[in-house]
Amino acid sequence: MASAVLSVANLCKRYGDTVAVDGLSFAVRQNEIVGLLGPNGAGKTTTINMILGVLAPDAGTVKIEDIDLAKRRSQALDRTNFVAVYSPLPGNLTVAENLRFFGLIYCVPHLRERIEVLLDQFDLARFRNVKCGVLSSGEQTRVSLAKAMLNRPRLLLLDEPTASLDPSVARDIRATIRESTLEGHSGVLWTSHNMHEVEEVCDRVLFLSHGKILLEGDPRKLPAEHGKENLDDLFIAVAREPLSLGAG
Amino acid sequence: MKPKRAAAIVLRQFYLLRGSPARILPMFAWVAIDVVLWGFITKYLNTVASAGFNFVPAMLGAVLLWDFLVRVMQGVTTAFFEDVWSRNFLNIFATPLSIVEYVGGLVASSVATSLVGLSVMLALATLVFGLSFFVYGLMLVPFFLVLFLFGIALGIFGCAVVLRLGPAAEWLIWPLPAILSPLACVFYPLSALPGWLQFPARLLPPSYVFEAMRGTVSGGAVSGASLTAAIGLALFYILIAGWFFTRIFRYVVQSGLIARYSAESLS
Numbered sequence: 001m002a003s004a005v006l007s008v009a010n011l012c013k014r015y016g017d018t019v020a021v022d023g024l025s026f027a028v029r030q031n032e033i034v035g036l037l038g039p040n041g042a043g044k045t046t047t048i049n050m051i052l053g054v055l056a057p058d059a060g061t062v063k064i065e066d067i068d069l070a071k072r073r074s075q076a077l078d079r080t081n082f083v084a085v086y087s088p089l090p091g092n093l094t095v096a097e098n099l100r101f102f103g104l105i106y107c108v109p110h111l112r113e114r115i116e117v118l119l120d121q122f123d124l125a126r127f128r129n130v131k132c133g134v135l136s137s138g139e140q141t142r143v144s145l146a147k148a149m150l151n152r153p154r155l156l157l158l159d160e161p162t163a164s165l166d167p168s169v170a171r172d173i174r175a176t177i178r179e180s181t182l183e184g185h186s187g188v189l190w191t192s193h194n195m196h197e198v199e200e201v202c203d204r205v206l207f208l209s210h211g212k213i214l215l216e217g218d219p220r221k222l223p224a225e226h227g228k229e230n231l232d233d234l235f236i237a238v239a240r241e242p243l244s245l246g247a248g
Numbered sequence: 249m250k251p252k253r254a255a256a257i258v259l260r261q262f263y264l265l266r267g268s269p270a271r272i273l274p275m276f277a278w279v280a281i282d283v284v285l286w287g288f289i290t291k292y293l294n295t296v297a298s299a300g301f302n303f304v305p306a307m308l309g310a311v312l313l314w315d316f317l318v319r320v321m322q323g324v325t326t327a328f329f330e331d332v333w334s335r336n337f338l339n340i341f342a343t344p345l346s347i348v349e350y351v352g353g354l355v356a357s358s359v360a361t362s363l364v365g366l367s368v369m370l371a372l373a374t375l376v377f378g379l380s381f382f383v384y385g386l387m388l389v390p391f392f393l394v395l396f397l398f399g400i401a402l403g404i405f406g407c408a409v410v411l412r413l414g415p416a417a418e419w420l421i422w423p424l425p426a427i428l429s430p431l432a433c434v435f436y437p438l439s440a441l442p443g444w445l446q447f448p449a450r451l452l453p454p455s456y457v458f459e460a461m462r463g464t465v466s467g468g469a470v471s472g473a474s475l476t477a478a479i480g481l482a483l484f485y486i487l488i489a490g491w492f493f494t495r496i497f498r499y500v501v502q503s504g505l506i507a508r509y510s511a512e513s514l515s
Contacts, residue, residue, distance in 0.1 A: 015504065049507040052342040056502045074344040082342055090334035097263045104256035105343045147339075 002030035004063075005079075005154045005187035006051065011060035013046050013211075020046040022211035024060070028155065028187035033178070035198045035219060036191045038208035039239035044191045047208070048084070048157050051189070053077055064155050078106065081148040084159035088140050091133020095124055095143050098132055099150065106151035118146040121176065137164035145173060149180065156181070156188045162197060174201050195219075195231035205231075207238045214238055249352070253345050257353025258360065261327050265361075275361055276368035279315050283369055286311040287377035305383045305465045307435060310458055312369050312379070314434045317395040317402075317454060318425045319365040323358025324403025325410075325421055332415050337506050347494055354407065355400055362399075387464050390475045391457050397482035398453045402428075404489035408496040411506075433458050453482040 006028040013021040021043045028034045036044050049055035051062050053069055053076070062069040062076075069076040089098045096115065103111040119125045122142040127135060132143055141164055148156060158177070162170035178201060181188050192198050198205060199219045207215040215222060215238065219231055228234040265271050290303040297303065331340055340350070373379040381388055406421035413420070431445065432454040441449055449455045456478035460470045500506040 013504075046504075049504070052338075054338060054341050054501060054507045055504050056498075074346050077342065078344040080342075084338065087335075087338040089339060090330075090336050092268075092330075092334055093260070093263055097260075101256050101260045101263070102339070102343070104259065105253050105340075105345050107250055107252050107344075 002032065003065075004029050005065055006189065007061075007063040007066070008047070008051070009061045009063075011047065011050060011062065012058045013043075013050060013055065014058055019211050021050070021057070024208075024211065024213060026206055026213065026216075028189050030154075030185045030187055031182055032204065033181055033188040033190055033202050035202035035205035036189055036208065037195075037198065037205050037235060037238075038214075039235075042208040043211040044208055045084075045159060046211075048082070048159055048189070048191065051155075051157060052080065052082055078151070079154040080157065081106075081151055081153035081155075082157035082159070083141070083144045083148045083161045084157075085141070085161070085163045086159070087144075089132050089143055089147060091131060094129050094131050095119070095135075095146075096128045098143065099146060102147050103150050108150050114150060118149055121149075122146045138166060138169055141165055142169075142173070145177075152184055152186070154186050156186055158188060158190045160192055161190070162192070162194070170197070177201070193235075195235055199231055207234070209238055249346065249348055251352075253349040254353035254356060256345075257327065257350065258356045260330070261357040261361070264330060275319075275364050279319065279365045279369050280372055282311055282315055283308070283372045284376070287373065287379075291377065302465075304377055304379050306462060308373055308377060308379050309381075309384070309461060309465070310434050312373055313391060313395055313457065313461065314425075314429065314432070314454070315369060316362065316366055316392065317399040319362040320358055320396050320399025321402040321406065321425060322422075323361040324354045324400060325406045325418075326361070327354045327357040328403075328407040328410070329418055332410060332418065341501075341506060347497055351404060351407075351490065351493060354403070358400065358403060362396075384461065384464050387460060387470060387475075390479065391461060394453045394457050394475065394478045394482050397479065397486060401482060401485035401489040404486070404493050408489070408493040411493070411500060412496045428452060428454075431455065437462060451481070453478040453485070456481075 004027040008027070009025050011021050011024040024043070024047060026034070036047065038044055046055065050057050051069070053073055064076040064079050067076040067079070093101065099115045099118065100111065103115060108114050119128060122145055124139070124142055124146060127139060132140055135143065141161060145161065156177070162173055165173060174197065177188065180186070190202060202219050204217065205219045205222065206213050215226070217225065223230050223234045226234055226237070228237060286308050290307045293303040293307070331337055370381070374381070384391065402424060406424060410417045410421060431449040432452050433441070433449055434454070438446055438449055438455060438459055456474050460475055463470045
């Protein structure tokens with residue numbers, strides 16, 4: 001079995017009386033894309049924020065390639081990158097400026113060449129000197145994806161990366177991510193509300209409900225195992241009737 | 249500590265300045281207005297006051313030195329505000345960038361931008377109003393050093409306050425130098441303050457600079473020990489400000505404020 005690029009153990013986060021994440025444990029292995037699914041408020045973004053080091057857990061550990069995030073933050077985050085629809089890159093910098101800025105922060109070797117490769121890969125060459133703020137939301141997502149690939153991360157966190165893309169571009173982006181995951185020995189944690197996308201891309205899914213993992217398995221087999229026709233139905237069941245699926 | 253990461257913050261400031269006259273103008277415009285205003289005031293005072301005392305080095309020099317401190321502080325806070333205004337905290341703090349590298353980058357940005365302001369101030373004051381900095385002699389080195397260090401400390405403190413209280417708190421930070429200026433004794437000697445205000449004034453490093461500056465202009469002795477104490481005090485404030493920023497950062501990471509940093513979520 002491939003080694004884990006992400007190991008999360010007994011992760012907990014509480015906001016006052018509200019338990020956002022409740023003893024979460026899972027792993028993401030090399031060359032694996034894991035879908036983190038669940039209704040709004042299930043704890044997906046809280047979990048991703050804790051893995052990104054921008055939210056401290058109340059208990060539990062996050063290890064990226066066996067590096068404890070709490071103890072060696074810089075080294076752990078050096079191996080990570082992310083895209084989130086709610087966190088676009090600064091709109092007052094051009095595409096090339098943003099990539100150079102973040103490339104320096106990640107100390108990317110041969111940065112100039114790396115930027116050229118990514119501009120081509122994400123079809124951004126013509127926007128090189130355009131400020132990110134004037135790009136369409138789909139183009140901004142592609143810039144964010146290029147930024148996320150700058151340091152060839154061992155762990156890539158994608159929070160609804162294709163939410164603002166048209167189906168054609170979304171399909172290309174999924175293929176690109178899939179390809180680089182398989183080639184680069186990295187692992188991906190992917191959240192999405194598009195169950196067709198999840199079926200197409202993810203090797204394994206984790207269904208979260210009230211901060212706990214309710215279901216886990218192959219997205220193509222899981223619905224049938226729980227008497228549902230497809231992943232959409234299973235998602236709705238998790239959101240509306242978690243007790244019928246084993247929560248509690 | 250990887251200098252390349254701190255350099256990224258400086259490069260970002262350069263990119264922003266390069267493409268924005270609205271950012272370049274304030275670097276020297278307000279300074280130039282201050283120098284012109286106080287230049288004419290001091291010239292006028294020279295004509296109405298008793299002969300023998302030159303107000304230009306005493307008052308215009310004080311304005312210039314104080315403006316330098318303000319520029320340094322605002323250099324740090326403005327670089328930080330760029331991340332506030334562009335809602336960039338999640339992108340920035342989910343990277344390997346450490347607090348020391350980030351704050352180091354803010355300080356380095358401030359050095360670059362405040363040097364631009366200082367150059368304009370010196371040129372105007374010298375060419376238009378005949379202020380020669382040779383009047384202060386070598387004392388100018390500790391003067392600028394103390395004001396630079398204290399400006400950095402104030403800037404880091406201001407960033408920490410905004411990080412904790414949210415974007416709207418920037419309006420608490422802009423007037424910070426004006427609030428401190430009466431105690432910094434920019435235009436009058438420490439002895440002009442009532443006794444109970446002299447103690448807090450002595451806790452501010454700039455008050456030693458302006459006392460020494462007036463001493464130099466009037467030909468009196470300047471205490472090297474007091475300027476050394478001011479340098480030590482300013483370094484102490486940088487340490488305190490750095491500790492404060494780190495504490496605030498840990499708090500916002502613990503509470504989740506940094507992950508949802510916006511005026512709406514924090515007000």
